[in-house]
Amino acid sequence: MTTLIKGARLYGAGDPVDLLIRDGVIETIGADLSAEGAEVVQARGQVLLPGFVDLHVHLREPGREDTETIATGSAAAALGGYTAVFAMANTDPVADNALIVEHVHAEGKRVGLVDVHPVGAVTVGLAGVKLAELGTMAKSKANVRMFSDDGHCVHDPLIMRRALEYSKALDAVIAQHAEEPRLTVGAQAHEGENAARLGLQGWPAAAEESIVARDCLLAQHAGARLHICHVSTAGTVDVLRWAKDRGTQVSAEVTPHHLLLTDDRLDTFDPVNKVNPPLRAASDAQALRQALAEGVVDCVATDHAPHAVQDKDCEWAAARPGMLGLQTALSVVARTMVETGLLDWRGVARVMSERPAAIAGLPDQGRPLAEGEPANLVLIDPDARWTVRGREFASIADNTPFEGMELPARVVLTMLRGEITAADGKARG
């Protein structure tokens, strides 16, 4: 299979060039290329980046196939410009053993739209009591290199310490959902003026920051690698800056929704805005944008969290936390980081592809746009404007907080190892 991309601007800079893609590899980059029988893509000066890598999605299979499947989530990922995603372990049954992670991995391969890497649970059943068999999952066909109890915090410091020690031996990373559960009992929204005024019990910033600080210390002592999921507060940014300065091997992700949205949204009591960690203050969102630009926060991860209508269209307290993210991530990053001048397209490649690929240790993702490199690519129309409609997404669920918003930038085409997985708003295969 041969594809010729005509007139793309690599990293959105310089003169447009042609790329000849053959057998899954960028064979030639040059001017006025041609190839017999190749599928031709007219890029018209649009932006070409390495395919995006999402370290944090919930694909809900097995167990909640009424809200998302590996197939529908893979289609959403391809449409969002992703070529690799990490599927969290909080499924039913939990992905805490080789059988489940191998199933998720195999199903992702069968669908073939995006590389689906299962995340293994840190503790059995996400219960936080007994370590799962990390080694067995690492050595399984799924080749698990990231472990997380996401949805729950590994709050017992002894369990967390052991998990870090084991993960070091396995050359894996522990991704922590940083939430001290004793500080968030009954919490419904960011602890601040808005929650107080509306009578919603607060989720304090310190519940996140105290775990991040503790785990940075544990990781440093263990010489292990730690990744912080969905960083949401300015205080966490300060802790990360301190830990990185003293050489801790810590990385961190921020979600698009924490970059754009704030707790000003609470007034409507619409549970589409309910998420864990909660939408924070405007000053937190500002600090997160700055931290992402500087590299203190390494990357963007969506925390794509589909939920059924009955779990969202209900009273605030009963609603499940979480929101869709795969098909809006690029546009929200364009709005918050590119339009503001905080990142150029080169920087977008860093935070959405290169850094997440490096954190997860993926050898064939987040690679340079150069001859001989794997053709995992996303072509972007930076000038497009579109209106978000959750029902039009490939996901089964439609719980997007961006409903009705007009956003910049669109994915025109996604390519996985030379195969087009999405083009013009439609997933292939």
Ligand SMILES: NC(=O)N[C@@H](CC(=O)O)C(=O)O
């Ligand atoms: N982010 C959420 O609000 N929900 C996630 C779990 C999680 O990421 O903590 C989910 O699984 O729905």
Ligand SMILES: [Zn+2]
């Ligand atoms: Zn989480």
Ligand SMILES: [Zn+2]
């Ligand atoms: Zn999550």
